[in-house]
Amino acid sequence: MSKPKITMNNLEDVTKSLESNTLRVCVIGIGRIGLPTALSFAKSGLETIGVDINKQLVDDINSGKFPLKDEPGYEDIFHSVIKNQKFSATTNIENAVHNSDLILLSLPTPMDENNIPDYTALRTVASNLTEILSPHSLVIVESTIEPGFIEDEMVSLISKSGRLTVEENFFIGVCPENANPGEILHDFTNLPRLVGGINPDIAKIIKVIYNFVFSVELIEMPNCKTANAVKLTTNVFRDINIAFVSELSLMFEKLGIDTNKVLEAAKKKYNFQIHYPGAGVGGPCLPINSYQLLNTAKRTGSNLSIIEYGRKINEQMPEHVVKLTLDAFNECKTNMENSNILILGVSYKPNVKDVQLSPAEHIVRKFQNLGVNVHIYDPYFLSTEVFGIRVEENIDDILSKIDAVVIVTNHDDFKKIEISSFNKMKNPILIDTRGIFDPASVKHHKIIFRGLGRGDF
Numbered sequence: 489m490s491k492p493k494i495t496m497n498n499l500e501d502v503t504k505s506l507e508s509n510t511l512r513v514c515v516i517g518i519g520r521i522g523l524p525t526a527l528s529f530a531k532s533g534l535e536t537i538g539v540d541i542n543k544q545l546v547d548d549i550n551s552g553k554f555p556l557k558d559e560p561g562y563e564d565i566f567h568s569v570i571k572n573q574k575f576s577a578t579t580n581i582e583n584a585v586h587n588s589d590l591i592l593l594s595l596p597t598p599m600d601e602n603n604i605p606d607y608t609a610l611r612t613v614a615s616n617l618t619e620i621l622s623p624h625s626l627v628i629v630e631s632t633i634e635p636g637f638i639e640d641e642m643v644s645l646i647s648k649s650g651r652l653t654v655e656e657n658f659f660i661g662v663c664p665e666n667a668n669p670g671e672i673l674h675d676f677t678n679l680p681r682l683v684g685g686i687n688p689d690i691a692k693i694i695k696v697i698y699n700f701v702f703s704v705e706l707i708e709m710p711n712c713k714t715a716n717a718v719k720l721t722t723n724v725f726r727d728i729n730i731a732f733v734s735e736l737s738l739m740f741e742k743l744g745i746d747t748n749k750v751l752e753a754a755k756k757k758y759n760f761q762i763h764y765p766g767a768g769v770g771g772p773c774l775p776i777n778s779y780q781l782l783n784t785a786k787r788t789g790s791n792l793s794i795i796e797y798g799r800k801i802n803e804q805m806p807e808h809v810v811k812l813t814l815d816a817f818n819e820c821k822t823n824m825e826n827s828n829i830l831i832l833g834v835s836y837k838p839n840v841k842d843v844q845l846s847p848a849e850h851i852v853r854k855f856q857n858l859g860v861n862v863h864i865y866d867p868y869f870l871s872t873e874v875f876g877i878r879v880e881e882n883i884d885d886i887l888s889k890i891d892a893v894v895i896v897t898n899h900d901d902f903k904k905i906e907i908s909s910f911n912k913m914k915n916p917i918l919i920d921t922r923g924i925f926d927p928a929s930v931k932h933h934k935i936i937f938r939g940l941g942r943g944d945f
C-alpha cells in the first residue's frame with residue numbers, strides 16, 4: 489500500500505515529514521548534477537528515487553557501479569545509500585512520480601546547432617507530469633532555464649490535463665544548480681543557493697527542504713524568474729569577462745606584454761575580479777547560458793549586444809590557437825601540413841572528464857582541415873576515443889614522433905611535466921594556451937614557444 493501523501497504547501501506537514509524521514513523524493517535526470525543531488529537527499533535520510541531515460545545508466549547505478557568517478561566524495565555516499573536502500577534508480581517515471589511528494593527536475597537544457605536553447609527534456613517531462621503527478625506534490629526545477637520559463641511554460645504544461653491547478657493542488661518553484669563539475673560535493677555543502685517559488689510560501693517551504701539536506705545559505709528570491717535571472721547573470725558575467733581578457737590578450741601579444749603578469753598585478757586592486765584568457769570557453773553552462781539570455785533578449789525585444797560580442801570573441805579563440813601554432817612552424821621553417829601535433833587536454837575545464845562544447849574539438853577539426861595528424865593525450869580519457877581519435881596512453885611514448893604540443897586544458901597533471909621532456913620532440917614546438925609554463929624557462933630549453941596572450945619572447 490502506498491504511503492499517505494504529504495501536502496507540500498503545508499509547512500508543518502513538510503517539516504514533520506523531513507524530521508520523520510517520510511518525505512519521498514524523486515529526481516528526474518540523474519546525470520552530472522541530478523545524481524549528486526539525489527545522493528545528497530538520500531544521505532539526509534529521505535527515500536529517494538532517480539529517474540532517467542538512459543537505461544544503461546540506471547542499470548549501472550542499480551548494480552552498484554558509480555558513474556561519476558571524477559566527483560570526489562560521492563562514491564562512498566553512493567555505496568552507502570544504495571546499501572541502506574535509501575536510493576535506487578528507474579526508467580519508470582510514472583511509478584516514481586506517483587510514489588513521491590517532491591519532484592526535482594535536473595534535466596538537460598542544451599542548445600541546438602544554431603545556438604537556440606533546447607528545452608525539449610523539460611517540456612517532455614512537464615507534459616508527462618500533467619497526467620501522472622499526484623495532487624499536492626511540489627515540483628522544483630534545478631535545471632538552468634530562462635527567466636519566465638516556469639511562469640510562461642512549465643505551469644501551463646503541467647496544468648494542461650485539467651487535473652492540476654497551480655497553487656491549489658500542485659506547487660512549483662526553482663532552486664537553480666550552481667555547482668562546478670569536479671567540485672560538486674564541495675559546492676553543494678558550501679555555496680549559497682537561490683530559491684524561488686510560485687508564491688512566497690512555497691519559497692519558504694523549499695528553503696526548509698534544502699536547509700534540511702544541504703545546510704547552506706539559502707537566498708530567497710521574490711519569484712522563480714528572479715532566481716533564474718541571478719543564475720544566468722553570474723555565469724554570463726564570467727563568459728563576458730573571459731572574452732574581455734581574451735581579446736585584450738590578443739593585443740598584449742602584439743605589444744610583447746605578458747597578460748598573466750598584467751592580471752596578477754591588476755587583481756591586487758580590491759575591485760578587480762580576475763578572469764583568464766584561453767583557447768575558448770566550453771562546457772554545459774557558460775556558452776549555453778549566454779545564448780539563453782540572448783534568447784530572452786530576442787523574446788522581449790531587448791538588446792544584449794555585449795553578450796553577443798563576447799560570444800563571438802570566445803568562439804574565435806580556437807582559430808587564434810591555430811594561428812599561434814602556424815607561426816611557430818613558420819619560425820622553424822617547417823610545414824604544418826602532414827605534421828604530427830599532440831593536443832594536451834580535451835576537457836573544457838581542468839581536472840574533469842567532460843568535453844561538452846570544448847574548444848578542443850574546434851582546434852582538432854581546424855588542424856585536421858589543414859592536413860595535420862592530430863594526437864590527443866588527456867589523463868581523464870585514457871583508453872577511449874575522443875573526437876574520433878584514440879587517446880594516447882602516456883606522453884613520453886609519443887613525444888619522439890611529435891612536431892608540436894598544444895596545451896588546451898590546464899589539468900593539474902600537466903603542471904608536473906618537466907619542460908626538458910619536450911626536447912624529445914622533433915622540432916620542438918610548444919603552444920601553451922593556459923599559462924602553465926613560464927616563457928623564459930621554456931626558451932632556456934631551446935623550445936620554440938608560443939604562449940596565448942604572453943607576447944613575443
Ligand SMILES: NC(=O)c1ccc[n+]([C@@H]2O[C@H](COP(=O)([O-])OP(=O)(O)OC[C@H]3O[C@@H](n4cnc5c(N)ncnc54)[C@H](O)[C@@H]3O)[C@@H](O)[C@H]2O)c1
Nearest residue numbers: 517518519520521540541542594595596597609631632665
Ligand atoms: N554540469 C554542470 O556543470 C551544471 C552546473 C550547473 C547547472 N547545470 C544545469 O543542470 C541541468 C542538468 O545538467 P547536467 O550537466 O546534469 O546534464 P546531464 O546531461 O549530465 O544529465 C541529464 C540527465 O537527464 C537525462 N534525461 C534527458 N532527458 C530525460 C527525460 N526526458 N527523462 C528523464 N531523464 C532524462 C539524461 O539521460 C541525463 O542522464 C542543466 O540545466 C544544466 O544547465 C549543470
